[in-house]
Amino acid sequence: MAAQVTAMLASLPTHDLLWELSNLVIMKEMKVAISESAKSGMLVGAVTMASGLFAGPSGILFGGIVGSCVAAYMAQGKFKTVPEIINQDMSSEQKEKLADELRKCLTAQNIYTVCEFALQVQSSELLLESIVHIVRQFVTSELAMKIM
Incomplete structure (x- = not known):
């Protein structure tokens, strides 16, 4: 029995599983702030x-506008989607750890192949919520990043 489960889990290779995960629309919409929000604020x-001290109320207005524009310019490219984090920033060990967490969830729901995962995730809101929860938990706890 254990050999069958091991063989079934081999049907969920890490690369393929994470590729399918990255293609989910909801994952592409999840943005991760890489410590830029506090700096921008x-x-x-x-x-x-400073503008308010030098120019009074109109300085506050001008300073807020200029400060916001500068902060927005400086923060460009500092927010990444979850698929970008998975594909570009995570080590092989981290990818494997995330894939293991996903495999546990999928096998609990009798999903043993990437094809089954791709089909089931489109029709099961509960499965999608479980996957999103696992990814959110992993990004916040293992990678110490904040999801926007």
Whole structure:
């Protein structure tokens, strides 16, 4: 019996499983902030305060606008989607750990191949929610990143 389960899990190779995960629309919509939100907020606040001290109420307005534009420009490219994080930033060990977590969930729902996963995830809202929860948990706890 154990040999059958092991053989079935081999039908969920890490690369293929993570590729299917990356192709889910909901994963592409999940953005991860890489410590830029706090920096941007402090920049906007500092520029607004300095402008307000020098120019009064109109300085606050001008400082807020300029600070926001500068912060937005500096933060470009600092927010990544979950598939970008998986494909570009995660080590092989981290990818394997995420895939193991996903395999546990899928085998609990009697899904043993990537094809079954691709079909079931489109029709099962519960499965999709479980997958999203696993990915969110992994990104926040293992990678110490915040999902927006």
